[in-house]
Amino acid sequence: MNGERPLVQIFVRDNNVDQALKALKKKMQREGSFREMKRHVHYEKPSEKRARQQAEAVRRARKLARKRIQREGGAAPVRTAKA
Numbered sequence: 001m002n003g004e005r006p007l008v009q010i011f012v013r014d015n016n017v018d019q020a021l022k023a024l025k026k027k028m029q030r031e032g033s034f035r036e037m038k039r040h041v042h043y044e045k046p047s048e049k050r051a052r053q054q055a056e057a058v059r060r061a062r063k064l065a066r067k068r069i070q071r072e073g074g075a076a077p078v079r080t081a082k083a
Contacts, residue, residue: 008027012020028034044052 008024010020010024
């Protein structure tokens with residue numbers, strides 16, 4: 001598919017446009033479309049791009065580890081306040 005994303009389809013039921021708009025926003029939020037649009041507003045230097053991608057990778061790894069611990073029945077990690 002050459003990097004193309006499938007189009008998002010939202011159906012308007014009973015002429016309720018507000019509900020359809022809410023569903024569209026929720027889908028776009030989940031897909032990260034808003035974040036992507038914001039990122040393309042300004043030029044991002046390659047060093048900034050690498051730093052952002054690294055931070056996203058760390059965030060994903062931590063989230064995956066949290067889910068794995070929770071799934072295995074472990075206790076939730078205790079959060080400490082940062083100074």
